[in-house]
Amino acid sequence: MVTKIVIVGGGSAGTITANLLARNLYKNITSGKVIINLITDSPDHIYQPGYLYVVFDKARPEEITRKQKDLLDPHINLFIDPAVNIDRDNRVVVTKSGREFDYDYLVVATGSRIVPEDVPGLQEGSYWFYDMQSAIRLREALMNFNGGKIMISMGIPHKCPVAPLELTFMLYDFFKQKDMLNKVQLHYTYPINSVHVLEPVSNWAVREFERKGIKYDTFFNMEEIDPVKNVISSMEGDKFGYDMLITIPPHKGAQVIEDSGMGKNGWVPTDKKRLFNANYENVYVIGDTTDIPISKAGSTAHFQADVVAERLTSIISEGNTSIEYDGKVVCFLESGFDEATYIWFNYNTPPNPSPPSRMLHWMKLGYNRLYWLTARGIL
Amino acid sequence: MDDFSIDKVVDTRGSLCPGPIMALIEAVKLADINTVIEFFFEDEQSVKDASLWINKVGNQLLVNETVDGYFRIVVKKVK
Structure with a gap:
Protein backbone atom coordinates (compact mmCIF):
# COMPACT_ATOMS: atom_id res chain seq x y z
CA MET A 1 0.00 0.00 0.00
CA VAL A 2 1.31 3.44 -0.99
CA THR A 3 0.97 6.37 1.41
CA LYS A 4 0.33 9.60 -0.47
CA ILE A 5 1.26 12.98 1.00
CA VAL A 6 0.08 16.11 -0.78
CA ILE A 7 1.49 19.50 0.17
CA VAL A 8 -0.38 22.53 -1.14
CA GLY A 9 1.83 25.62 -1.25
CA GLY A 10 5.45 26.25 -2.22
CA GLY A 11 6.35 29.02 0.22
CA SER A 12 8.62 28.53 3.20
CA ALA A 13 6.19 26.27 5.09
CA GLY A 14 5.40 23.92 2.20
CA THR A 15 8.95 23.74 0.86
CA ILE A 16 10.61 23.05 4.21
CA THR A 17 8.01 20.42 5.12
CA ALA A 18 8.43 18.65 1.78
CA ASN A 19 12.22 18.57 2.00
CA LEU A 20 12.25 17.34 5.60
CA LEU A 21 9.75 14.59 4.77
CA ALA A 22 11.77 13.53 1.72
CA ARG A 23 14.85 13.18 3.89
CA ASN A 24 13.09 11.46 6.81
CA LEU A 25 11.16 9.05 4.56
CA TYR A 26 13.88 8.49 1.96
CA LYS A 27 13.78 4.68 2.18
CA ASN A 28 9.97 4.60 2.01
CA ILE A 29 10.01 6.87 -1.05
CA THR A 30 12.69 4.97 -2.95
CA SER A 31 10.95 1.66 -2.22
CA GLY A 32 7.66 3.06 -3.55
CA LYS A 33 5.83 3.06 -0.22
CA VAL A 34 5.47 6.85 0.06
CA ILE A 35 4.77 9.51 -2.57
CA ILE A 36 5.15 13.23 -1.91
CA ASN A 37 3.41 15.64 -4.29
CA LEU A 38 3.89 19.39 -3.88
CA ILE A 39 1.38 21.63 -5.64
CA THR A 40 2.12 25.33 -6.00
CA ASP A 41 1.06 28.29 -8.11
CA SER A 42 4.49 29.69 -9.01
CA PRO A 43 7.71 28.30 -10.49
CA ASP A 44 9.64 30.81 -8.36
CA HIS A 45 10.32 30.78 -4.62
CA ILE A 46 10.98 34.20 -3.11
CA TYR A 47 12.67 34.97 0.20
CA GLN A 48 10.04 37.48 1.24
CA PRO A 49 11.97 39.29 4.02
CA GLY A 50 14.28 40.32 1.16
CA TYR A 51 11.69 42.76 -0.20
CA LEU A 52 12.71 45.21 2.53
CA TYR A 53 16.28 45.17 1.22
CA VAL A 54 15.10 45.59 -2.39
CA VAL A 55 13.31 48.81 -1.28
CA PHE A 56 16.59 50.30 -0.08
CA ASP A 57 18.66 48.98 -2.99
CA LYS A 58 20.48 46.56 -0.72
CA ALA A 59 19.39 43.42 -2.57
CA ARG A 60 18.61 42.76 -6.20
CA PRO A 61 15.44 40.85 -7.07
CA GLU A 62 17.37 37.86 -8.40
CA GLU A 63 19.27 37.54 -5.12
CA ILE A 64 16.07 36.75 -3.26
CA THR A 65 14.56 34.47 -5.91
CA ARG A 66 15.20 30.81 -6.73
CA LYS A 67 13.47 28.27 -8.95
CA GLN A 68 11.19 26.09 -6.82
CA LYS A 69 12.40 22.95 -8.58
CA ASP A 70 16.01 23.76 -7.61
CA LEU A 71 15.08 23.93 -3.91
CA LEU A 72 13.20 20.65 -3.72
CA ASP A 73 14.64 17.23 -3.05
CA PRO A 74 14.47 15.33 -6.36
CA HIS A 75 12.26 12.67 -4.76
CA ILE A 76 9.42 15.21 -4.42
CA ASN A 77 7.00 15.53 -7.34
CA LEU A 78 6.46 19.22 -8.15
CA PHE A 79 3.35 20.47 -9.93
CA ILE A 80 3.09 24.16 -10.92
CA ASP A 81 -0.68 24.13 -11.08
CA PRO A 82 -2.70 26.16 -8.54
CA ALA A 83 -5.08 24.23 -6.27
CA VAL A 84 -8.67 25.38 -6.80
CA ASN A 85 -10.51 22.98 -4.49
CA ILE A 86 -9.66 20.91 -1.43
CA ASP A 87 -12.20 18.19 -0.61
CA ARG A 88 -11.31 16.92 2.86
CA ASP A 89 -14.13 14.40 3.05
CA ASN A 90 -13.07 12.65 -0.15
CA ARG A 91 -9.37 13.36 0.43
CA VAL A 92 -8.67 14.97 -2.93
CA VAL A 93 -7.14 18.24 -4.17
CA VAL A 94 -8.22 19.58 -7.56
CA THR A 95 -5.98 21.94 -9.52
CA LYS A 96 -6.66 24.64 -12.10
CA SER A 97 -5.81 22.30 -14.98
CA GLY A 98 -8.42 19.82 -13.72
CA ARG A 99 -5.97 17.33 -12.31
CA GLU A 100 -6.98 15.47 -9.14
CA PHE A 101 -4.54 14.52 -6.39
CA ASP A 102 -5.82 12.06 -3.81
CA TYR A 103 -4.03 11.86 -0.48
CA ASP A 104 -3.72 10.07 2.81
CA TYR A 105 -2.13 13.09 4.48
CA LEU A 106 -2.51 16.70 3.41
CA VAL A 107 -0.37 19.68 4.40
CA VAL A 108 -2.07 23.01 3.71
CA ALA A 109 0.50 25.78 3.37
CA THR A 110 -1.28 28.16 1.04
CA GLY A 111 -0.06 31.30 2.82
CA SER A 112 -1.54 34.77 2.76
CA ARG A 113 -1.98 37.59 0.26
CA ILE A 114 -2.39 41.33 0.49
CA VAL A 115 -5.84 42.78 -0.21
CA PRO A 116 -5.30 46.52 -0.74
CA HIS A 251 -4.03 40.36 4.42
CA LYS A 252 -6.30 37.42 3.69
CA GLY A 253 -5.56 33.75 3.22
CA ALA A 254 -5.64 32.01 -0.15
CA GLN A 255 -8.84 32.04 -2.17
CA VAL A 256 -8.84 28.23 -2.40
CA ILE A 257 -9.39 28.04 1.36
CA GLU A 258 -12.59 30.07 1.23
CA ASP A 259 -13.73 28.37 -1.98
CA SER A 260 -13.30 24.98 -0.28
CA GLY A 261 -15.22 26.05 2.83
CA MET A 262 -12.18 25.59 5.04
CA GLY A 263 -12.17 28.94 6.83
CA LYS A 264 -13.42 32.50 6.70
CA ASN A 265 -11.05 34.99 5.07
CA GLY A 266 -8.75 32.12 4.14
CA TRP A 267 -7.62 31.25 7.68
CA VAL A 268 -8.07 27.60 8.65
CA PRO A 269 -9.08 26.54 12.19
CA THR A 270 -5.98 24.76 13.50
CA ASP A 271 -5.01 22.93 16.70
CA LYS A 272 -2.36 25.25 18.15
CA LYS A 273 -0.05 22.43 19.34
CA ARG A 274 -0.73 19.48 17.05
CA LEU A 275 -1.28 21.68 14.00
CA PHE A 276 -4.07 19.71 12.38
CA ASN A 277 -7.37 21.00 11.11
CA ALA A 278 -10.33 20.62 13.45
CA ASN A 279 -12.11 17.29 12.73
CA TYR A 280 -9.52 16.25 10.13
CA GLU A 281 -6.48 14.78 11.86
CA ASN A 282 -4.90 13.85 8.50
CA VAL A 283 -4.99 17.50 7.36
CA TYR A 284 -2.15 19.64 8.73
CA VAL A 285 -2.15 23.41 8.45
CA ILE A 286 1.00 25.51 8.78
CA GLY A 287 2.43 28.98 8.21
CA ASP A 288 0.24 32.00 7.50
CA THR A 289 -2.74 29.76 6.69
CA THR A 290 -3.54 28.85 10.31
CA ASP A 291 -5.95 30.79 12.50
CA ILE A 292 -3.61 30.34 15.50
CA PRO A 293 -3.16 33.65 17.33
CA ILE A 294 0.54 33.90 16.56
CA SER A 295 2.76 35.95 14.23
CA LYS A 296 2.34 35.27 10.55
CA ALA A 297 6.03 35.09 9.72
CA GLY A 298 8.58 32.94 7.93
CA SER A 299 10.04 31.91 11.26
CA THR A 300 6.66 30.61 12.44
CA ALA A 301 6.30 28.65 9.20
CA HIS A 302 9.78 27.21 9.63
CA PHE A 303 9.26 25.90 13.17
CA GLN A 304 5.79 24.60 12.36
CA ALA A 305 7.18 22.78 9.30
CA ASP A 306 9.72 21.05 11.56
CA VAL A 307 6.90 19.84 13.81
CA VAL A 308 4.60 18.65 11.02
CA ALA A 309 7.41 16.82 9.23
CA GLU A 310 8.35 15.02 12.46
CA ARG A 311 4.72 14.22 13.28
CA LEU A 312 4.05 12.78 9.83
CA THR A 313 7.31 10.84 9.81
CA SER A 314 6.50 9.26 13.17
CA ILE A 315 2.89 8.49 12.26
CA ILE A 316 3.84 6.91 8.92
CA SER A 317 6.85 5.02 10.32
CA GLU A 318 5.62 4.07 13.79
CA GLY A 319 1.91 4.75 13.91
CA ASN A 320 1.93 7.47 16.57
CA THR A 321 3.61 10.69 17.67
CA SER A 322 3.97 12.99 20.67
CA ILE A 323 5.63 15.91 18.86
CA GLU A 324 3.91 19.26 19.44
CA TYR A 325 4.46 22.90 18.48
CA ASP A 326 5.25 25.16 21.46
CA GLY A 327 4.59 28.45 19.65
CA LYS A 328 8.25 29.20 18.97
CA VAL A 329 8.99 32.27 16.85
CA VAL A 330 12.40 33.88 16.29
CA CYS A 331 12.78 37.22 14.50
CA PHE A 332 15.63 39.53 13.71
CA LEU A 333 14.58 43.16 13.71
CA GLU A 334 16.65 45.67 11.73
CA SER A 335 16.91 48.89 13.74
CA GLY A 336 18.50 50.77 10.83
CA PHE A 337 21.12 50.12 8.17
CA ASP A 338 23.86 49.12 10.63
CA GLU A 339 22.30 47.49 13.67
CA ALA A 340 19.64 44.91 14.48
CA THR A 341 18.01 43.36 17.50
CA TYR A 342 16.55 39.91 17.98
CA ILE A 343 13.53 38.41 19.72
CA TRP A 344 12.28 34.92 20.41
CA PHE A 345 9.15 33.84 22.20
CA ASN A 346 6.68 31.00 22.44
CA TYR A 347 3.19 30.42 23.82
CA ASN A 348 4.42 30.78 27.39
CA THR A 349 7.50 33.00 27.20
CA PRO A 350 7.27 36.68 26.27
CA PRO A 351 10.05 38.23 24.18
CA ASN A 352 12.89 40.27 25.58
CA PRO A 353 14.64 42.20 22.80
CA SER A 354 18.43 42.25 22.95
CA PRO A 355 20.18 45.62 22.73
CA PRO A 356 20.67 46.43 19.01
CA SER A 357 24.15 45.63 17.75
CA ARG A 358 26.18 45.46 14.58
CA MET A 359 26.81 41.78 15.25
CA LEU A 360 23.08 40.99 15.14
CA HIS A 361 22.75 43.02 11.93
CA TRP A 362 25.52 40.97 10.34
CA MET A 363 23.86 37.78 11.54
CA LYS A 364 20.66 38.92 9.87
CA LEU A 365 22.51 39.66 6.63
CA GLY A 366 24.16 36.25 6.91
CA TYR A 367 20.82 34.54 7.43
CA ASN A 368 19.45 36.27 4.33
CA ARG A 369 22.01 34.16 2.39
CA LEU A 370 21.60 31.04 4.51
CA TYR A 371 17.82 30.99 4.07
CA TRP A 372 18.20 28.76 1.02
CA LEU A 373 19.57 26.05 3.32
CA THR A 374 16.50 26.46 5.55
CA ALA A 375 14.21 26.05 2.54
CA ARG A 376 16.08 22.87 1.64
CA GLY A 377 15.51 21.52 5.15
CA ILE A 378 19.18 21.62 6.09
CA LEU A 379 19.36 24.57 8.53
CA MET B 1 -28.57 35.92 31.74
CA ASP B 2 -27.70 37.98 28.67
CA ASP B 3 -30.62 39.45 26.73
CA PHE B 4 -28.81 39.18 23.41
CA SER B 5 -27.39 36.35 21.34
CA ILE B 6 -23.69 35.93 20.64
CA ASP B 7 -22.81 35.76 16.92
CA LYS B 8 -19.10 35.06 17.28
CA VAL B 9 -16.63 34.13 20.02
CA VAL B 10 -12.97 35.19 20.03
CA ASP B 11 -10.76 33.68 22.72
CA THR B 12 -7.52 35.67 22.89
CA ARG B 13 -6.09 33.81 25.88
CA GLY B 14 -2.52 32.71 25.18
CA SER B 15 -2.05 35.23 22.37
CA LEU B 16 1.24 37.12 22.66
CA CYS B 17 1.61 38.16 19.05
CA PRO B 18 -0.43 39.48 17.25
CA GLY B 19 -2.02 39.93 20.64
CA PRO B 20 -5.48 40.33 22.15
CA ILE B 21 -6.24 43.89 21.02
CA MET B 22 -5.18 43.19 17.44
CA ALA B 23 -7.50 40.16 17.51
CA LEU B 24 -10.36 42.27 18.85
CA ILE B 25 -9.91 45.01 16.25
CA GLU B 26 -9.64 42.48 13.43
CA ALA B 27 -12.81 40.68 14.52
CA VAL B 28 -14.81 43.89 14.85
CA LYS B 29 -13.52 45.31 11.56
CA LEU B 30 -14.49 42.20 9.61
CA ALA B 31 -17.90 41.81 11.25
CA ASP B 32 -21.17 43.03 9.78
CA ILE B 33 -23.11 45.85 11.48
CA ASN B 34 -25.17 44.61 14.48
CA THR B 35 -22.91 41.57 15.00
CA VAL B 36 -22.42 40.70 18.67
CA ILE B 37 -18.97 39.33 19.51
CA GLU B 38 -17.83 37.78 22.79
CA PHE B 39 -14.15 38.09 23.73
CA PHE B 40 -12.12 36.37 26.42
CA PHE B 41 -8.94 38.00 27.74
CA GLU B 42 -6.49 36.81 30.36
CA ASP B 43 -5.16 40.17 31.52
CA GLU B 44 -6.86 43.27 32.83
CA GLN B 45 -4.78 45.67 30.74
CA SER B 46 -6.21 44.14 27.56
CA VAL B 47 -9.70 44.78 28.86
CA LYS B 48 -8.84 48.44 29.53
CA ASP B 49 -7.30 48.80 26.06
CA ALA B 50 -10.27 47.08 24.44
CA SER B 51 -12.77 49.34 26.24
CA LEU B 52 -10.78 52.40 25.19
CA TRP B 53 -10.84 51.39 21.52
CA ILE B 54 -14.49 50.37 21.51
CA ASN B 55 -15.50 53.75 22.94
CA LYS B 56 -13.14 55.65 20.64
CA VAL B 57 -14.66 54.06 17.53
CA GLY B 58 -18.22 54.29 18.87
CA ASN B 59 -19.22 50.63 19.15
CA GLN B 60 -21.21 49.27 22.12
CA LEU B 61 -19.66 47.47 25.05
CA LEU B 62 -22.50 45.25 26.29
CA VAL B 63 -20.67 43.22 28.95
CA ASN B 64 -17.45 43.67 30.90
CA GLU B 65 -17.02 41.06 33.65
CA THR B 66 -14.67 38.57 35.28
CA VAL B 67 -15.44 34.87 34.81
CA ASP B 68 -13.40 32.12 36.53
CA GLY B 69 -10.30 34.30 36.67
CA TYR B 70 -10.58 35.47 33.07
CA PHE B 71 -12.12 38.58 31.61
CA ARG B 72 -15.16 38.48 29.34
CA ILE B 73 -16.40 41.36 27.26
CA VAL B 74 -19.17 41.47 24.69
CA VAL B 75 -19.20 44.04 21.90
CA LYS B 76 -21.93 45.00 19.47
CA LYS B 77 -20.71 46.51 16.23
CA VAL B 78 -22.84 49.53 15.40
CA LYS B 79 -20.36 51.57 13.33
Missing part, protein backbone atom coordinates in the same frame (compact mmCIF):
# COMPACT_ATOMS: atom_id res chain seq x y z
CA GLU A 117 -8.68 46.62 -2.49
CA ASP A 118 -10.32 46.20 0.93
CA VAL A 119 -9.39 49.80 1.88
CA PRO A 120 -10.91 52.44 -0.43
CA GLY A 121 -8.22 54.52 -2.14
CA LEU A 122 -5.30 52.38 -0.96
CA GLN A 123 -4.39 51.01 -4.38
CA GLU A 124 -4.31 54.47 -5.92
CA GLY A 125 -2.74 56.35 -3.02
CA SER A 126 -0.19 54.08 -1.39
CA TYR A 127 3.12 52.35 -1.86
CA TRP A 128 3.93 49.02 -0.22
CA PHE A 129 6.63 46.38 -0.43
CA TYR A 130 4.99 42.97 0.05
CA ASP A 131 5.58 41.81 -3.53
CA MET A 132 8.49 42.31 -5.91
CA GLN A 133 6.84 44.76 -8.28
CA SER A 134 5.67 46.97 -5.40
CA ALA A 135 9.03 46.86 -3.65
CA ILE A 136 10.75 48.06 -6.85
CA ARG A 137 8.11 50.77 -7.31
CA LEU A 138 8.69 52.01 -3.76
CA ARG A 139 12.46 51.93 -4.27
CA GLU A 140 12.12 54.21 -7.30
CA ALA A 141 9.75 56.56 -5.47
CA LEU A 142 12.17 56.90 -2.57
CA MET A 143 15.07 57.61 -4.93
CA ASN A 144 13.07 60.51 -6.37
CA PHE A 145 11.58 61.81 -3.12
CA ASN A 146 12.58 65.43 -2.57
CA GLY A 147 11.24 65.88 0.95
CA GLY A 148 8.00 66.13 2.87
CA LYS A 149 5.94 63.94 5.14
CA ILE A 150 6.00 60.16 4.82
CA MET A 151 3.17 58.31 6.56
CA ILE A 152 3.61 54.64 7.49
CA SER A 153 0.36 52.79 8.24
CA MET A 154 -0.79 49.19 8.33
CA GLY A 155 -3.85 47.05 7.95
CA ILE A 156 -5.04 44.16 10.12
CA PRO A 157 -4.05 41.40 9.90
CA HIS A 158 -0.62 41.60 8.31
CA LYS A 159 2.27 39.21 8.17
CA CYS A 160 5.72 39.86 9.61
CA PRO A 161 4.79 42.10 12.57
CA VAL A 162 8.33 43.50 12.85
CA ALA A 163 8.39 44.77 9.24
CA PRO A 164 6.68 48.13 9.95
CA LEU A 165 9.32 49.04 12.53
CA GLU A 166 12.15 47.81 10.34
CA LEU A 167 10.88 49.87 7.41
CA THR A 168 10.60 53.00 9.56
CA PHE A 169 14.08 52.71 11.05
CA MET A 170 15.58 51.96 7.65
CA LEU A 171 13.78 54.97 6.15
CA TYR A 172 15.39 57.09 8.86
CA ASP A 173 18.86 55.83 7.98
CA PHE A 174 18.14 56.14 4.24
CA PHE A 175 17.39 59.85 4.56
CA LYS A 176 20.20 60.33 7.05
CA GLN A 177 22.65 58.98 4.49
CA LYS A 178 21.21 61.38 1.92
CA ASP A 179 21.50 64.33 4.38
CA MET A 180 17.75 64.84 4.08
CA LEU A 181 16.56 64.40 7.65
CA ASN A 182 15.87 68.13 7.86
CA LYS A 183 13.53 67.81 4.85
CA VAL A 184 11.67 64.63 5.80
CA GLN A 185 9.15 63.96 8.57
CA LEU A 186 8.44 60.29 9.28
CA HIS A 187 5.02 59.61 10.82
CA TYR A 188 4.31 56.06 12.00
CA THR A 189 0.84 54.86 12.96
CA TYR A 190 -0.20 51.57 14.51
CA PRO A 191 -3.61 49.87 14.95
CA ILE A 192 -3.44 49.30 18.73
CA ASN A 193 -2.51 51.65 21.56
CA SER A 194 1.20 50.91 21.39
CA VAL A 195 3.67 50.94 18.49
CA HIS A 196 4.06 47.15 18.40
CA VAL A 197 2.00 44.22 19.63
CA LEU A 198 4.78 42.95 21.88
CA GLU A 199 5.13 45.31 24.83
CA PRO A 200 8.92 44.98 25.28
CA VAL A 201 9.42 45.67 21.57
CA SER A 202 7.02 48.61 21.75
CA ASN A 203 8.84 50.12 24.74
CA TRP A 204 12.15 49.86 22.94
CA ALA A 205 10.73 51.29 19.68
CA VAL A 206 9.13 54.30 21.42
CA ARG A 207 12.50 55.24 22.89
CA GLU A 208 14.05 54.97 19.43
CA PHE A 209 11.25 57.03 17.84
CA GLU A 210 11.68 59.79 20.40
CA ARG A 211 15.46 59.77 20.07
CA LYS A 212 15.21 60.02 16.28
CA GLY A 213 12.34 62.49 16.11
CA ILE A 214 9.94 60.05 14.43
CA LYS A 215 6.32 61.07 15.05
CA TYR A 216 3.92 58.29 16.03
CA ASP A 217 0.22 57.81 16.66
CA THR A 218 -1.57 54.76 18.00
CA PHE A 219 -5.11 53.37 17.65
CA PHE A 220 -5.04 54.21 13.96
CA ASN A 221 -6.83 51.75 11.68
CA MET A 222 -6.92 52.77 8.03
CA GLU A 223 -10.45 53.30 6.79
CA GLU A 224 -10.07 55.37 3.64
CA ILE A 225 -7.40 57.11 1.58
CA ASP A 226 -8.06 60.18 -0.55
CA PRO A 227 -5.36 59.82 -3.22
CA VAL A 228 -6.17 63.24 -4.74
CA LYS A 229 -5.93 65.30 -1.55
CA ASN A 230 -3.31 62.95 -0.04
CA VAL A 231 -5.25 62.37 3.16
CA ILE A 232 -5.54 59.13 5.15
CA SER A 233 -8.50 58.62 7.53
CA SER A 234 -8.91 56.10 10.33
CA MET A 235 -11.81 54.19 11.86
CA GLU A 236 -11.08 56.14 15.03
CA GLY A 237 -11.83 59.45 13.30
CA ASP A 238 -8.30 60.80 12.78
CA LYS A 239 -7.12 62.29 9.46
CA PHE A 240 -3.56 63.00 8.40
CA GLY A 241 -2.13 64.58 5.26
CA TYR A 242 0.95 63.11 3.62
CA ASP A 243 3.36 63.58 0.73
CA MET A 244 4.11 59.86 0.47
CA LEU A 245 2.08 57.03 1.99
CA ILE A 246 3.66 53.64 2.64
CA THR A 247 1.35 50.95 3.96
CA ILE A 248 1.20 47.29 4.74
CA PRO A 249 -2.19 46.40 3.27
CA PRO A 250 -4.49 44.05 5.17
